[in-house]
Amino acid sequence: MKKLLGIVVLGLLFSGNGYAKTCNYDEVLNKINGCDRKENLIDTLNSKLFFDLLKPNDVSIEDWKNLIKKRIKEWDDGAEKRNKEYEAQRKKEVDLRCEVLAGQANNTSSARKIYKKCMKAEGY
Numbered sequence: 001m002k003k004l005l006g007i008v009v010l011g012l013l014f015s016g017n018g019y020a021k022t023c024n025y026d027e028v029l030n031k032i033n034g035c036d037r038k039e040n041l042i043d044t045l046n047s048k049l050f051f052d053l054l055k056p057n058d059v060s061i062e063d064w065k066n067l068i069k070k071r072i073k074e075w076d077d078g079a080e081k082r083n084k085e086y087e088a089q090r091k092k093e094v095d096l097r098c099e100v101l102a103g104q105a106n107n108t109s110s111a112r113k114i115y116k117k118c119m120k121a122e123g124y
Contacts, residue, residue: 022047025055025064028071038075041068094122 022044023035034040044054045068055064098118105111 022050022054025059025067028067031071036071036075038072041072041075044068045072091124094119094124098122 021034021040023033023040027033027035028041028044035044044051045065047054051064052061055061098115101118102111102115105114
């Protein structure tokens with residue numbers, strides 16, 4: 001019986017449902033503590049049980065929902081910029097890795113071939 005209870009408790013702990021990040025009004029307003037990310041904002045918007053407790057008393061529920069929707073829209077609008085920055089950073093990292101690999105070659109022609117082959121394997 002204890003083993004079964006232990007399995008159930010561990011299953012609930014590692015199921016991922018307990019790790020949903022909900023943000024209060026100040027965190028969303030000031031974009032702190034990871035509350036500017038779309039996943040956390042959607043988790044907050046979908047938390048029906050304590051949604052009204054996550055806001056100050058002087059803020060209506062509609063204003064609270066509108067703020068979350070505004071932050072989600074801001075996140076979606078910045079997605080293209082984040083993707084370009086990520087791709088540029090990834091290309092720099094791949095370039096460096098291929099340069100190091102090519103630098104271990106015995107001569108320049110084989111180094112050039114190794115570099116080109118490495119970059120092609122990475123999709124560049």
